[in-house]
Amino acid sequence: MVYLKWSFWIVFWLLFGSFLHYSLPQYDVVRIVNTYEKRQDLDDWTRVFWSTPDAQSRTLKNRDVQFIQALRPDDRTIVYRNEDTGWSWPPYFKFDTANLYTEASDAISTRRDPTWVAIMHYGWRNEFFSIFPNAISLSKVDGPDDKPFNWFTYGFLILLGGFIWYLNARWRRFRRERLTPVFEDVEDGVKSAGEAFSQKRGRLRRWLDTWRSKKPKRPGY
């Protein structure tokens, strides 16, 4: 039972944590290499990792998606998709995909004369599922080490932590003041019922005993 409880909570927090890690914004400092557009098939389960920019895109089996290719300062590659999130989840309300595409194309630079940009994005890159993080916005930075501080994500996590702590404290207080006394009452009730039962049994036993032949307890008395 203890193992079951612990595994439940571990799985729950892992899922919740990965949901937050997927949805909350993060910054990458990168050098943009190229931008391109590609027809993307969207009719398998990885559909959840693509956006729904407008209503008809929910039923489309494939459509064109814009991508931004970039290199990190340590030369690892990263490719972003560039899609409207619109009015759907996650709530970034991004409608300026075409503008971002223009900015990204403008920021293309060579290895010799690099232009470093900070890209705010959410989502994951996974090569096996062919999924890409969604670029939200882009700003020029001074160099590869000039990473903007992620005010929103840290603030959100602190607020969320405070809220969960508050809920937990309220739940503990509720359990201590409302549930425990009730359970103790029930326990006492069960106990006294048990005592009453054993008393009854004692009486029954005594009554049964009256039917037995009355032998002297000690022979020779």
Add this chain to the structure above:
Amino acid sequence: MWLFLRFLIVLGVIMVTLYVSLSLFMRERRRILLKDRWKEEGRHGRRADYVREGMREYDASYTRKLQHLVVVAPPAIVIFIIYVINFQ
């Protein structure tokens, strides 16, 4: 358009549910508090009058007015996010 409507409906339902339950809950709590206070202060006058007067003060208080944030804040936050993400 349908996505926008869906967004409005979902947000609206959540906000209205929260607002109605919060204001009912706070109102009832204040009413109970006023009744207790009437007892503690020595039961002067009619209890109903005391409670009605207290509720009138409550309706004018910041506690009551701040509850409107439940309805005002989410659209304001959404408009702020739209501005920051798309126009900055």
